[in-house]
Amino acid sequence: MRFEVFDLGLTDFRKTWEFQKDIFARVKKGLLESGLIICQHYPVITLGRSADRKNILIGEQELRQRGISICEVERGGDVTYHDPAQLTLYPIFNLNYLKKDIHLFLRCLEEVVIGLLEDFGIEGKRYPGLTGVWVGKEKIASIGIAIKSWISFHGLSINVKKDGLDNFCLIRPCGMDIKMTSLETIIAKNIAIDVLKETLICKFRDVFSAEIFTGMSLDPSTRVSSDGDTLSFSAESGSAYGGSGKDVPDKEEVG
Amino acid sequence: MTKVVLPELGEGIEKATVSYWYFKTGDRVKEKDDLVEFTTDKATFNLPSPCAGIISELMFQEGDTVNVGEILAVIEEG
Numbered sequence: 001m002r003f004e005v006f007d008l009g010l011t012d013f014r015k016t017w018e019f020q021k022d023i024f025a026r027v028k029k030g031l032l033e034s035g036l037i038i039c040q041h042y043p044v045i046t047l048g049r050s051a052d053r054k055n056i057l058i059g060e061q062e063l064r065q066r067g068i069s070i071c072e073v074e075r076g077g078d079v080t081y082h083d084p085a086q087l088t089l090y091p092i093f094n095l096n097y098l099k100k101d102i103h104l105f106l107r108c109l110e111e112v113v114i115g116l117l118e119d120f121g122i123e124g125k126r127y128p129g130l131t132g133v134w135v136g137k138e139k140i141a142s143i144g145i146a147i148k149s150w151i152s153f154h155g156l157s158i159n160v161k162k163d164g165l166d167n168f169c170l171i172r173p174c175g176m177d178i179k180m181t182s183l184e185t186i187i188a189k190n191i192a193i194d195v196l197k198e199t200l201i202c203k204f205r206d207v208f209s210a211e212i213f214t215g216m217s218l219d220p221s222t223r224v225s226s227d228g229d230t231l232s233f234s235a236e237s238g239s240a241y242g243g244s245g246k247d248v249p250d251k252e253e254v255g
Numbered sequence: 256m257t258k259v260v261l262p263e264l265g266e267g268i269e270k271a272t273v274s275y276w277y278f279k280t281g282d283r284v285k286e287k288d289d290l291v292e293f294t295t296d297k298a299t300f301n302l303p304s305p306c307a308g309i310i311s312e313l314m315f316q317e318g319d320t321v322n323v324g325e326i327l328a329v330i331e332e333g
Contacts, residue, residue, distance in 0.1 A: 048297075048299075049274050049275075049292075049294050049299050050274075050294060074292075074299055075297075075298075075299060076294050076295070076296065076297040076298040076299045077297040099265075100263075100264075100265070101264070101265030101266055101268075102264050102265045102268060102295060102296065102298045102300060103264075103265045103266065103267060103268055103295075103296060104265055104266065105265075105298075106296055106297060106298060131296055131297040132297075143297050144297045144298075145297065145298045145299075146298065146299045146300075146301075147298060147299065147300045147301065148289065148300075148301040149287075149301075149303065
């Protein structure tokens with residue numbers, strides 16, 4: 001499977017949501033094998049399908065005063081918060097090329113984050129039933145996805161900057177009383193978010209035994225062509241999808 | 256008459272929760288229309304209609320848990 005990367009920079013959540021749908025439609029039509037959107041969001045609280053509004057701990061007026069918007073989306077999970085201190089990634093992956101297994105896909109998203117943390121000498125953990133990635137008892141990455149026609153959308157957020165954690169106190173993340181942490185908090189050093197992007201993209205390539213397809217657009221309004229130069233990255237062995245990836249999905253599998 | 260069942264969603268996934276029906280009994284659906292949305296873990300999953308026709312029966316309500324392989328709905332084709 002090949003995926004094209006769309007680096008949107010700092011962007012509005014709703015605009016990115018529309019962009020996800022646009023990429024989704026192109027993947028569904030077969031115009032693009034898969035896409036990976038990477039971005040940062042202006043402050044926003046999002047509610048997944050299992051969300052309880054009681055998990056937002058302050059009123060909407062106060063949120064507005066703080067410049068935080070609210071958005072209900074079709075992903076799984078409860079409430080979460082995004083801001084520019086995180087990197088958010090939306091894999092619009094056609095699982096017909098991979099394995100049609102929701103839990104495996106979730107575990108692979110966790111693996112992407114665990115691999116990134118390993119590069120910093122940090123042990124990322126999974127806890128059964130608590131999808132996401134944890135460092136000790138604190139959560140560093142949140143995951144919530146939707147799948148239609150075995151094509152994924154929505155995705156994961158990784159807390160990078162330490163100054164982004166304060167606003168998590170405005171919600172009960174994932175409907176739980178948990179503490180969030182960030183990469184900067186753990187390593188006690190400044191991290192430039194842009195530096196992490198390439199590493200994360202390569203982790204996706206490796207975990208999903210995929211190839212990266214360039215032709216990157218920084219502006220969602222330009223509706224990037226699916227044509228572009230293919231970088232000569234090869235899939236590494238030993239990935240979760242190793243040996244099972246398909247070059248072409250079976251026709252009857254594409255809904 | 257077509258019986259719609261909850262398909263395999265992955266290894267170790269034995270059930271899922273109905274989170275949204277896109278149609279009600281008596282509605283006409285087209286093939287590949289989104290029929291029902293499930294949630295499992297931190298994912299939602301949309302099951303499309305396998306055929307065109309009229310929905311004669313929905314076996315579960317939103318919030319119900321369904322086992323893989325169980326019949327979800329019956330569609331009278333045509």
